[in-house]
Amino acid sequence: MKSRIVGFLIAAALVAGLVAGCTTSGVMNYSRLVDDLKKGGYTVQTGGEVNQPFFSVKGKVIKIANEDVQVFEYKDESAMQTEASQVSPTGSSVGTSMATWMSTPHFYKAGKIIVLYVGENATVTGALVKVLGAQFAGR
Numbered sequence: 001m002k003s004r005i006v007g008f009l010i011a012a013a014l015v016a017g018l019v020a021g022c023t024t025s026g027v028m029n030y031s032r033l034v035d036d037l038k039k040g041g042y043t044v045q046t047g048g049e050v051n052q053p054f055f056s057v058k059g060k061v062i063k064i065a066n067e068d069v070q071v072f073e074y075k076d077e078s079a080m081q082t083e084a085s086q087v088s089p090t091g092s093s094v095g096t097s098m099a100t101w102m103s104t105p106h107f108y109k110a111g112k113i114i115v116l117y118v119g120e121n122a123t124v125t126g127a128l129v130k131v132l133g134a135q136f137a138g139r
Contacts, residue, residue, distance in 0.1 A: 028111025028132070030060055030073045036131045037064065042123075054094035055083055055114070065123040070116040077112055084109045084136060091138040107137040 026032070037044045047061035050070050059070040074080040084107070086095040091105035099105065101118050106125055108115040110132045117124055129135070 027077070028113055030071050030113060032111070033071060033113060033115070033131060034062060037062075037127055040127065040130055042127045052094075052116070054086070054097040054099075059116070064127050065121055067117065067119050067121050067124045069124065069128070072114045072116070074112050074114075080109060080112050080114060084114055087114075087137040089137055105138045106135045108132040108135050 045063040050059040
């Protein structure tokens, strides 16, 4: 009887570990963002790279509704949060850098990424809100 109980407890622990593993493997990153946007019915084109002087990592450009969206992926969530904390609430400055935007800046963050969209296309902002949640900075 004891061996059946022990066997059941071991099996339950293994299943719990597998389920927990599934939830932690879904950290938002560049690939997941592209996949989630496509699953949401948006056409996404991947493009080149971009440098922003106020971020420590190179960004990748994607296009949603023919609009450029910049995605900056960090090694982990902590590194992303550190850089995101430098963005002013309006997006007009990042750390000591003052930005002059050609249009309205929108900053989003989730998991290991910061996403920057400069523009006013409601399809783009709607797609980003749907996948990443509300913007954390911008206008």
